[in-house]
Amino acid sequence: MAMTEETDQIWQEVQEQVEKAGSAEEIEDIRVEFLGRKGRVTQLFKSIGSLPEEERPAAGRSANELKGAVEELLDRASAEMEAAEEEQGPEFDPTLPGRRPPRGSVHPISRTLEEISDIFRTLGFAVAEGPEAEREWYNFEALNIPADHPSRDDFDTFYLGERSLLRSHTSTVQIRVMDQTEPPVRIIAPGRAFRPDTEDASHSSVFHQVEGLMVDEGVNFGDLKAVLQIFARQFFGEDVEVRFRPSFFPFTEPSAEVDCTCVLCGGQGCSTCSYSGWLEMLGSGMVDPAVFEEVGYDSEKYTGFAFGMGVERLAMIKYAINDIRLFYQGDVRFLRQF
């Protein structure tokens, strides 16, 4: 019985040690401790000779069983350890940062232009184009802005020659389109415009505008209001309110300045909106019959509306950008944010 107890104890100890072992090396140490020449199991076999004759066969059997069991356990443990060690290699650190494939960016002005033309496309407006270097007539006279008239004050212009200039607004495209097409007309004209303004945080001599024009029978001021309200809500968000204020543009009558509720403060008043709750968004109005006459449209039969918006301004409102020069400096720390 004493032998059996010792066998059990050895078996217990082997199991405990294997449990604690963390590497194949340690398993080999256990093998030496128990199965080596001076190992505990080896000693057990040696001690059988000192037992009484009748106990020897049973003790021999139990020692053999123990040896077999220990060998099997150690072999299995050693194989597992080796497999694990092989698989793992050096320590894997999943918290190391990710490696980013290069990511560039689309300019905020391009994004804004794309967004504007997408919104108007859903309303049936096609994109039209006209030259940036323009004849004076398209920029002024055709739009009911006579020479030597104070209404030209708002349209200071870069000249290329006596009668050619860099367009000071994209309204020139209205005329270009109506010159070539009969009503109905529904277009927007995105593009660059130029004014000799001294550059500062809110002025750039080169900037972008989107002009819009719709001409058909029966187009009215309510249509203009509806279209621009849809635009504002699509562009800034559903809860934006729009306000129309009477204004003056030589090429529209009635004319309206359009404001939207300040996107930053939601109309509560903040420094961006000068505590008014409103931001100027664009200019608009019903096309002046004088413009229709210039392009040979029957102003009794057709009515229409036109609008023009500053793209930089809309992008500045949308992305809370406070300096227009950022758009044209190409600072990658700015660009990569888009």
Added chain:
Amino acid sequence: MKFSYNWLKDLCGFEMRAFELSEKLSDAGFCVESCEPRNDDWLLDVEVTPNRADCLSHLGLAREVAAVTGGEVERPTPPTLSDATKTPEGLTAVEVTAPELCPRYTALAMKDVQVGPSPQWMQDRLNLCGIRPVNNVVDITNYVLLETGQPLHAFDLEKLENREIIVRRARDGETMTAIDGTECELRDWMCVIADAKNPVAIAGVMGGLDSEIGETTDELLLESARFDPVSVRRTARTLGLSSDSSYRFERGVDPELQPMASRRAAELISDLCGGTIVPGFSDIRSDSPETPEVTLRLDRLRLVLGVEVPRDLIVQIFRALELEITERTEERFTVRIPTWRDDLRREVDLIEEVARVYGYYRIGETTSIPVRPVRISDRERSERRTRRLLAGQGFHEAMSSSLVEADNLQQAQPWTDSDPLALCNPISRQKTHLRLSNMPALLETKKFNQARGQNAVDLFELGTIYVPKGSPDDELPDEKLTLTVLTDREEGFFVLKGLLLNLLDELGIDERPEERIGADGPFEEGRCLSFMLSDEPLGCVGILEEATAEEMDLENRPALMELDFEVLVEHCRFDRPYTAIPRYPSSHRDLAIVVDEKVKWAQVEECVQDASPEFLESVDFFDIYRGEQLPEGHKSVAFSLTFCSSERTLTNEEVDAAQQRIVDALKDELEATLRG
């Protein structure tokens, strides 16, 4: 213009607080930009649009105030004059010899005037409206200007040579010193007020220093006139002078206002400066102002506004604006336009009057515009795809000014030999011309970033360049959309060449550009290429030349590519049918050949293509090796060949034979040997 709230209240009895009035005026088209308390008054800064010169005065704006408050305007009623038909006593003559520049001239004379400071209440109002008080006479002329909108000028009568006034054209080269000290050189198209000898005022712009009212003034001549708006505007601009008077004359002054304003000023001068009016009043006019009738059709009003405005409201609006209704039927109103409203000549002008006073906010936002499908154009789609592709491959889109300096770098481009177009009136030395290339701008952008610690940048710009086609007055420049790319990546030149292929794939262009060594651009010799697509110049790619990099203090030399985007748009094909995927397996063979250094890859590729059977699918370069094992002046070029047939599985023998033919051809044509 700056308005006094109390003054408006004096002229138009109404009960409404300043803030509420501001809102109502803004809703009616007179945007009140600020409303601030000033002592016991309020200062309203009102934006008066250029079509509403009649509202550049308190009396004028009071009409609008009446329309939005329901108040009534009370005009000042200065006493009438006796002997109003003869020239004022003590004046030799008042003559107008340039009636086309001065449609109306009135003159009134006063004597025994005591010049001194004006009363505090008047100074307060002038200060509030932004006009500096000078002395009582000058202050009164300014006060009446602010009140009625009529610019006035007072001359010291004793300083007028021969006590006479002639309104005439200036003589070329004649000079005059203005009140503000400006020495003016006059031209013969300008209008002046002159005495017997010299100009004493530039008509409608500014008075002369010599005849100004001073402490010693005893007799004065009061001018209340109307001058041609275009001439005043050109004169003021040419001389670089502008004044409250010129501002109003440019925009137009009521042609019937002059006598009243003159009498009003005379009344105040009598009251406040102790002067007496000399009998007589000159009123010389060649104009005949119209008070036309304009008809508003109610159905037209409804059609344009999309809303029904009640008839009694229309009547109310017309009354408040002093538009006398001369005819009224079920379908229409006819009104008489007063002399101060020359902006109202057409039906649509009346529609606007009704709309703005009625309130835009009362017009509903409803529409029933017809559905109209719009397809995105190939051009717009190409631009969008290009932007997304380049951004996806790590390039940032930049935008730069179209205006540049005409330096040598602008000429380093493949598009034109012409000089860039110059602006007639540039505002800065860096922005004098229209760009011919965007490569300089991207280099500047790189430099800008380098100065901010961003040494390696990948940039692109999709922007217009302006290729001159002669004088812009005869023919406008060709505006060409170009795609410009700059990279600081390793092997940037080849990155850009590869990027071009990705771009062609993205735009559905199967054709591959033809390459020519050499290009017009800021490139190092031998390290640049030109591209042709269907025999049209497509653009160029190259490594920046050393000299420019040094001149710009760039720390490295980036690679640049510039493409004619219009050519790409011409060739784009978005709905390209797919090419069937091969059903049979392909066979690959790798080859390494040793050739002379001078042999270019393009030659190797061409030779391989020419010697190959139809079933050669592709030949792909993978590297160049140079080393000791190779004969001097030689390099090893390695590439792989892919063979594939759409009809059957190729046999090893076929592929081996094809490979052998290729190897033989390379040996014959390029003296190539197989490596190891």
